[in-house]
Amino acid sequence: MKTDNKYDVIIVGGSYAGLSAAMSLGRSRKNVLILDGGLPCNRYTPYSHNFITQDGIFPKEIADKAREQVLKYKTVDLKNSLATEGGKVNDYFEIITDTGEVYNANKLIFATGIKDLLPFIKGFSECWGKTVIHCPYCHGYEFRDKKTGIMIDNEKAFHIAQLVNNLTDKISIITGGNNFLTPEQLKKLKKHNISIIDKEVVEMEQTEGIIKNVVFSDGSKIAFDVIYSSVPFEQNSNIPNQLGCALTDLGYLQVDSSHKTTVEGIFAIGDNSSPMRSVANAVATGNFAGAIVNMELTAEKF
Ligand SMILES: Cc1cc2nc3c(=O)[nH]c(=O)nc-3n(C[C@H](O)[C@H](O)[C@H](O)COP(=O)(O)OP(=O)(O)OC[C@H]3O[C@@H](n4cnc5c(N)ncnc54)[C@H](O)[C@@H]3O)c2cc1C
Missing domain, CATH: 3.50.50.60 (FAD/NAD(P)-binding domain)
Known part of the structure; x- marks a missing residue:
C-alpha cells in the first residue's frame, strides 16, 4: 500500500534499466517511485544500435517510449529529480532528493549508471x-x-x-x-x-x-x-556506498545473480553493476530484478 511518500520500491535512475524494472513491478501493481536525473550516458550519440526492434534509433526516442509505456501503470510514479541522500529508518529505506523531498520504501533499486571520465584532449x-x-x-x-x-x-x-x-x-x-x-x-x-x-x-x-x-x-x-x-569511469551515485553496498575491484556495484547488492533489500541493475554495457543488457537486468523484487515483496506480505 502506498501512503503519501511511502512506496513499495524506489528506483533511483529512470533510464533503460530503471524503466524496465518499473514495468515488471507496475504490472504486478506494486507502488513504485522512479527518481530520474535525466542524464543517460549515451546522450552524446545520435544512433543506438544492437537492440532488436530499436536498431539505429535516436537513444532518447527509446527512453521516451519506455517512459510513456511504464507510466500507463497507475501505481508507478516518476519524479524528475536527483536522489542525493539515502538511509535506513526502522524497517524502511529513506531517500532524500535535491528538491528536499523525503521518500520511503521497503526496497531500493539503483539503476544509476556510470559517468565516463573523458580525457582532456582537445576535440x-x-x-x-x-x-x-x-x-x-x-x-x-x-x-x-x-x-x-x-x-x-x-x-x-x-x-x-x-x-x-x-x-x-x-x-x-x-x-x-x-x-x-x-x-x-x-x-x-x-x-x-x-x-x-x-x-x-x-x-x-x-x-x-x-x-x-x-x-x-x-x-x-x-x-x-x-x-x-576506453575511458575510466566512476559511479554516478554514491548513495549505495552510504548505505554500505560493496563495489567490485573494477568499480562496479557488487551484485549476485539476482542483482542483489551486499545489503539486504537493495538491488543494482544496468551499467552501474555490469561491464556488459548495452541497452539490451540494462533492459534485461531491470526486467529480471523487477521480478525478483516483486517476488520478495509478495512473499513478505503473503
Ligand atoms: C557514447 C555511448 C554510446 C552508446 N551506444 C550504445 C548503442 O549504440 N547501443 C547500446 O546497446 N548501448 C550503447 N551504449 C551503452 C548504453 O547507453 C548503456 O549500457 C545504457 O544506457 C545503460 O543504461 P542504464 O539505465 O544502466 O544507465 P543510463 O542509461 O546511463 O541511465 C542512468 C540514469 O540514472 C540517472 N541517475 C543517476 N544518478 C541519479 C540520482 N542520484 N538520482 C536520480 N537519477 C540518477 C541518470 O540521470 C540517468 O538518467 C552507449 C554508451 C555510450 C556512453
Missing part, C-alpha cells in the same frame, strides 16, 4: 559517441572498412583489435608510448597488418564531432575516420 569530447566510440557492437558496423585507430594504452587494445578486425583491415593501435603488447601479440598484429603508433595524442581535429586527423605530441598528424577509446 575528444566533441567526438565522443560520434566518431570516438567505446564499443564495436554498438557502433563498429557503421565504420566498417574505415580507417580505424584504437587509442587504448593497455592490454584491452589487443582485444579490441581482434574484434574490430572483423569489420575493417585498416587498423592502427595508438599506444600512447606505453609498452604493453607482448611479442606474441605483436606477431599476431603484424600478421593482420595492424600497425602500432607509439606516440601520445594531443588533439583530435574535428568538425561537429566528425574526426579528421589525430595530432601527436611530436606535431605529426594522421587521418582517421574513427577512434576506439
Whole structure:
C-alpha cells in the first residue's frame, strides 16, 4: 500500500534499466517511485544500435517510449529529480532528493549508471559517441572498412583489435608510448597488418564531432575516420556506498545473480553493476530484478 511518500520500491535512475524494472513491478501493481536525473550516458550519440526492434534509433526516442509505456501503470510514479541522500529508518529505506523531498520504501533499486571520465584532449569530447566510440557492437558496423585507430594504452587494445578486425583491415593501435603488447601479440598484429603508433595524442581535429586527423605530441598528424577509446569511469551515485553496498575491484556495484547488492533489500541493475554495457543488457537486468523484487515483496506480505 502506498501512503503519501511511502512506496513499495524506489528506483533511483529512470533510464533503460530503471524503466524496465518499473514495468515488471507496475504490472504486478506494486507502488513504485522512479527518481530520474535525466542524464543517460549515451546522450552524446545520435544512433543506438544492437537492440532488436530499436536498431539505429535516436537513444532518447527509446527512453521516451519506455517512459510513456511504464507510466500507463497507475501505481508507478516518476519524479524528475536527483536522489542525493539515502538511509535506513526502522524497517524502511529513506531517500532524500535535491528538491528536499523525503521518500520511503521497503526496497531500493539503483539503476544509476556510470559517468565516463573523458580525457582532456582537445576535440575528444566533441567526438565522443560520434566518431570516438567505446564499443564495436554498438557502433563498429557503421565504420566498417574505415580507417580505424584504437587509442587504448593497455592490454584491452589487443582485444579490441581482434574484434574490430572483423569489420575493417585498416587498423592502427595508438599506444600512447606505453609498452604493453607482448611479442606474441605483436606477431599476431603484424600478421593482420595492424600497425602500432607509439606516440601520445594531443588533439583530435574535428568538425561537429566528425574526426579528421589525430595530432601527436611530436606535431605529426594522421587521418582517421574513427577512434576506439576506453575511458575510466566512476559511479554516478554514491548513495549505495552510504548505505554500505560493496563495489567490485573494477568499480562496479557488487551484485549476485539476482542483482542483489551486499545489503539486504537493495538491488543494482544496468551499467552501474555490469561491464556488459548495452541497452539490451540494462533492459534485461531491470526486467529480471523487477521480478525478483516483486517476488520478495509478495512473499513478505503473503
Ligand atoms: C557514447 C555511448 C554510446 C552508446 N551506444 C550504445 C548503442 O549504440 N547501443 C547500446 O546497446 N548501448 C550503447 N551504449 C551503452 C548504453 O547507453 C548503456 O549500457 C545504457 O544506457 C545503460 O543504461 P542504464 O539505465 O544502466 O544507465 P543510463 O542509461 O546511463 O541511465 C542512468 C540514469 O540514472 C540517472 N541517475 C543517476 N544518478 C541519479 C540520482 N542520484 N538520482 C536520480 N537519477 C540518477 C541518470 O540521470 C540517468 O538518467 C552507449 C554508451 C555510450 C556512453
